Amino acid sequence: MTQPPSALATTTDPEDTTVHLPDRPRTPLRRRGRTASVVVALLLATLAPALPAHAADTISVSGRVTDEADQPIADLVVSISPDGGGRVLSATTASDGRFTIAAVPPGRSELSVDDDWAAEDLWRHQTWDGTAGVEAWTTFDTGTSDLTGVAFRLRPTSGFVGHAVDEHGAPLENIAWDVLEQHPDTGAWLGRQYGPLLTDEGGRMWFAADPGTTWRLCFTDSWYQPTDEGMGRWTPAVRHTDGCWDAGGGSGVALADASDISFTDVGQRVDVTVVMPTAGKALTLGYPAIVGSTDTGTTLTASPGTWGPGTVSLSYRWYTYSEAGGREQIPGATAATFTTTSAQQGMQVGVEVTGRRSGYATATRLTSLGPIGRTAPTVTSPLTITGTPAPGQTLTASHGALSPAGSSVWSEWYVNGVPAGYGTTFAVTAAHRTATVEVRARFTASGGGERLATAKVRVPGLAFTPATPTVAGTAVVGQTLTAKVGTWSPTPTTLTYQWYRGSTAISGATGKTYTLKAADRGARVKVKVTGARAGYDTASRTSASTATVKGVLVPATPTVSGTAKVGRTLTAKVGTWKPSGVTFTYRWYRNGTAISGATGKTYVVAKADRGARLHVRVTGSRSGYVSQSRSSASTAKVV
Structure with a gap:
């Protein structure tokens, strides 16, 4: 039995990015998603109720799946469904590649084969055209008798595995990725128009590519999921530097400087790694919106949403989007507002909001509106939130009458800048106390013109009984x-x-x-x-x-000049005090006891001082300062 080629194969030449298939199989990488048809097939085959089969009403479809060398391929899903819609039936190929699907309603149907959803897209998808498997979507007429001899001969899938790792080589989960192909006429690199495309828990991604195509692979640490919106929560503490694959091993490489990944052969598989060094702590990103309409000549306003933590510096860049040119920056459009002109006619207009804070990784979010030039609906009165903003109450997105007839409105609610639900009304709970509740309403005309408006209200919190400190x-x-x-x-x-x-x-x-x-x-x-x-x-x-x-004076220790002898005069030297402007008072002491009346800068030694030691205490004062006192050393004994 043929074993599928492994996506974990590695190159033997460090300068050769082409992966040569190994001789022995390895476990295929886990895939995040699957094509919609296979998912539906598996789910419906599992969940659909068993229906009674009558020989006259149903047939069986059987056959075999092999590679081009006629070696059987096991564990692939073969599914069949009516062309006009209906129940999807499926079977998994056995070790000899054979399968049988029973109880198939006869008629025009789609019969296809694909990898098991947890595999790595090792084989190219085929559908049955009535005589052979083809690598395109098609249908066929089953006939009314059991169908046997269906033979799928699969070719291996070309593609590449990308790895996102940090500066230490650790894999990075939930890193957004995109593969871009150059437009043959404009030269613009165009990415996928679906997503989110994220690395798995091993930091890996997979993309199937046809021979004759050239791609560039870029990773961005841009996936922010503060609430569970169907894919769980994702709020990592740090973020990593964005970058595209560079054959030289560089990090932080821009798309324009990235290396090409080219495919020439069926089954060619490439394995590349992009190093994404830590860029800083993770910001909390706002969900931006463009408030305004698609009418030419109107002023659009970027509503950035709620960013954090603390104060985040925000900047803006406006773009146009078109199929031919991709995303192109509008020269000079870097304010929070932008007025459209005929130059944007027929194109979507978007704004890129970038948040910066010291110690945090710079982060960017995009939003768009358009195409410009389509007439937007009007409302007779602006969008408001009615109702009491209190727990147990219901808020309503209210606005005037819409015109022209046939216009519609879609409303989304946010709590403190985080998506919180859809619809015309919003139920306030105790958890919303102190929160800001916002509604964004997108009014759409039948011709595709749009108008986006927002309204906000704050839900009061409970009250403290505070104390005065x-x-x-x-x-x-x-x-x-x-x-x-x-x-x-x-x-x-x-x-x-x-x-x-x-x-x-x-x-x-x-x-x-x-x-x-x-x-x-x-x-x-x-x-x-x-x-x-x-x-x-x-x-x-x-x-x-x-x-x-x-203030506090800076004092100096005073000294006494003169001879300690009866009849001689002693003088207090105050030294240098700071600041200047200090006034001084004096008190003279005999053996530590204040001498009555001796309060001058000088003192004449008296007979009563004979045999004693004298010192002076100086007190400095200045308005606005605390007074300071300092004492001199004692003199020798008075003689």
Whole structure:
């Protein structure tokens, strides 16, 4: 029995990207998807109720599947369905390649063979034309008797396996990929018009390519799925650098500089790897929309959606899309708005919204509207959200009458920028407290013209009973102040702080404590405390201001000049104090005891001082500063 060629085959020449089929089979790679016909065949064959078969009403279809060398191929799905639609029946080929499908209604039908859905597209798809299998879609007339001798002779599939890995060689799951083919007339590289196309858990993708074609493969870490929209959630902590395959092994390679992947032979398989270094932490992306209409000469506005975390810098680039030219940037169109002209007639217009934040990977999302030039429907009054935005209530997307007749509207709801459902109404629950609910309505005329409008409403949260904070500590430069938050009800799960100098927020002063700086001298300081809790509106309270913050003098240690002898004069030398402008007072001491009346800068040694040691204490003062005192060293004993 013929074994299918393996997609895991590797090259023997490092400069040769053509994969030569191995002598022994290997387990084929897991595929994410399958063609719709095979999926339907398998599902309906499994789920459809068994119908009674009557010999006069049904026939059987049997045959064999082989390769071009007449070797049998096992485990392929052969399916048949009526040309006009109906129940799909299927069978799996046995080890000798044979199959039989029973209870087939006679008539015009499609009979096809394909890989099992979990395989790797190792064989080219065929349908039966009544005499042979062909690599095209066709139907045939079964006749009214059992059909035998169906013979499919399959050729191996050409294609390539791509691997997305990080800088350490670890596979990257859910990396978006695209294969692009150059337009023969315009030279534009055109990608697939379906998706999402994502790598599997092993970081791999597969694409079937015909001989005589040339492709380029690009990976982008652009798949964001904050909610389960049918494919699970996907919110990785980091993102990776986008890039296309380069035969030289480069990373971050742009499409224009990528290497070609060319196919010349049936069954040729290529294995390539793209290294995607870590680019930074992952942003939370908004879902952008273009608000406006397809009427020529109207102004379109990019609504970026909700980006995070924190403040994300957004930029815009507008494009046109056409079958011949692909995506082309509109020169100079980098604002949040764009006014269409006749130059965009017949083309879709799109906007690329790019978010940037330090430490995070730059991320981009696209959206489009069009084609431009088609007359959009009108509404007699704008889109609004009616109803009470509270748990247990229903919101309704309301608007005026549509014209012309036959126009339709499609509404999608968002909660805090994340898709949350479709339809005219939206049910508010307790989980939506404090959230912003948005509806986007797309009005479409029978001629294809479109108008997109948005409306928003906020669902209020529950209310805190907050406390007014107080400030503990001394209002002196260099001292630490502490915010005392008091008792809130209920207790916030998060408390944030902002300290103010007068009415101005102090940059970076966002902790529970704050150490007073020289810049605070002469000002009064206060703190604002903000409490947050799920389902509650945030609340803020601000403390009373402190006393005026005083500075701290930088003192010097005084010295005493003169001779410690009765009748001689001693003088206090204050040294250099900072800042300037300090005034001084003095107090002289005999053996540590203040001398009555000795409060001048100089002191005449008295008889009572004989045998004692003298020193002076200097106190410096200046408005707005805390006074400081310093004592000199003691003199020698007075003689």
